[in-house]
Amino acid sequence: MRRNLLLQLTVAVFLPSLGAFLLAWIGFCQFENTMEGVAGSYVQNLARGAAARLESSQWDLRTDGTWQPNQYRSRILGLGEMMSDEMAVPGMFAVFDSDGNLIYGTSDVTILSIIWDKPLTIMSPEKIRGPDGRFYTIAVYPMLQRNLFVLAAVSWDKLLGPMVSLTTFWPFIMGILGLIGIFSVYIMWQKVIMPLKDLEEEVSMLSWGEEVPLKNAPEAVTELQKLREALVVLANSAIDKVQLSRRYVNDLVKVQEEERARISREIHDGPLQDLTALIQRLRLLSIDMDSPVEREKQLKEAESAAMAGVKEMRELCNNLTPPWLDLGIAQALTELSERQSAQLDIKIHLDIQDIPDLPDDATLAFFRVAQEAVNNSAKHSEAENVSISLKNTGKMILLQIEDDGKGFEVPDNFTELRVQGHRGLSNMRERMSIVGGHFSIFSTPGKGTVIRCELPLVTVQ
């Protein structure tokens, strides 16, 4: 039902308009016929009456063969006068002979002189257009005994007057209204319905995130044009989003590869070299077995190479995933702050208050955020002091890391930032959101940085 509403609306406007137009046409034709009938019978009556009257009178045939109308002339005149004056009957008439010579005519009948030469059908009324542009209905009646003809005519204007205007104007107005209706439907079809259908088709076929609908539909109405523009904006933002997420995935893969490369490099440069050195020393030792001094020296070198290898592998393990994370977040943060303050040459103040046992992933998330935050403070913000506090507020676990460094303008969009290659902040935020926590950062240039991580206790238990 709703699907075809637009079509139904169109039909609802179109059909009445068409109906009005057709009715107007039919009405017009009907009126025309009726009026023709009225005028016809009127002139027929007029002509017949006049002929009967005149015929009943005595017209004399003169000796020379001509008719002597003289004594009847007054009768004809009288008839004419009666028609024009006394009875005020509209109409005119003329009497003429079979050769077409006018014998008598009312004063205004000369208007119809144009038709004298035309062949006329006897007895049946006919509608003609006079030289003055008006319509007349005429009828011719013969006076058989005298071989004369009576022609009666009536002007439509005079006989029907306002009826003519009505029959012409009413259907005309209705017709115009109908046409306007049909034209409106056409315009609506052309400028609203078709563009709307096109748009619907285009949007439904559109692969979002890859394509944009056409920007312009010149035939459409402004509102549709605006809608189209809005859709273009929407499609563009979908494309941006897809590209962003594609770059994001690329970025993730890249990070993974970089991490692998880093680990591979660290193993190559560290333990692998130490083991190589150990092998070298063992081989040298086998040569130097006989000299106690050399033997002692090679043994010492071999031991220090092995020790270096162990130290480097331990470091590698610690960096990959600190084993002491198992001890819980409090110990992990303590260990971290001790190591980092030594490594990064920065003072770390730690404040940890009765924290319950946290799940491993939450511990890891807090740990990584703290690690990254302290790293940032030491490497980017030139801070001298960092305070790490971990509290249980009763509703949530709150980790806050504060430094006295130079601060920075916090960006609005972490994802954009990540794509640009600055992964630290977005990594911290993602780590917290994965475990159901909330990450926020506050910083003003020159006034240090505060990082807050909130983890609701509900999500922990």
Add this chain to the structure above:
Amino acid sequence: MSISLVLADDHPLTREGMKAYLAKETDFNILGSFADGESAWAGIQQLKPQVALLDIRMPGIDGVALARKIKEASLPVASLMLTSYDAQQYVMASLRAGARGYVLKTASMETLSKAIRIVARGGFYLDSEVANAVEQEGDFVPEPVSVREREVLLLAARGLSGKEIATQLFISERTVQTHLASIYDKLGAKNKTEAMLLSLKYGIVTLEELLD
């Protein structure tokens, strides 16, 4: 006659171990040792040793790039790669860069000394750990390779596909595959790169022919 050497290795423990190794050989004269590519390049230009022992991974200029620099500057220095990487593509890259030999850091003292002496004489040395499918005893002499087989190997070494080799030699692609399989079999190689390296090692082809 002593052989003059420089050593470029960024890892202090292996560098010291290597120096101790080399000091055992009375005919080796260590002119200098360097911990990064830049200082090694400067040292090589100044000292012009007969043999430069180059680690591949180093800060600054890496070993392969150093070998290329030596070749481009036409210095009378033979580059001998001394590395922990055993990838054959690294070997090929080093040889293309002009290195005359490739030895792993874990090679025995005898092997290293032998390699140094060979490249100092203008020869070519390849560590058997890098290109040795079968553990060969003593001086393994491969079955002689036919002239046609040698041709096929050289074209394959230049990167031509089986089809292209077939077209060029007016033989069928199947015959090309048969020749290659025969070469692999004779040399004890498992793939094209290894076949190339082994044929170099056994002197079936020269470095110049192969890299032409």
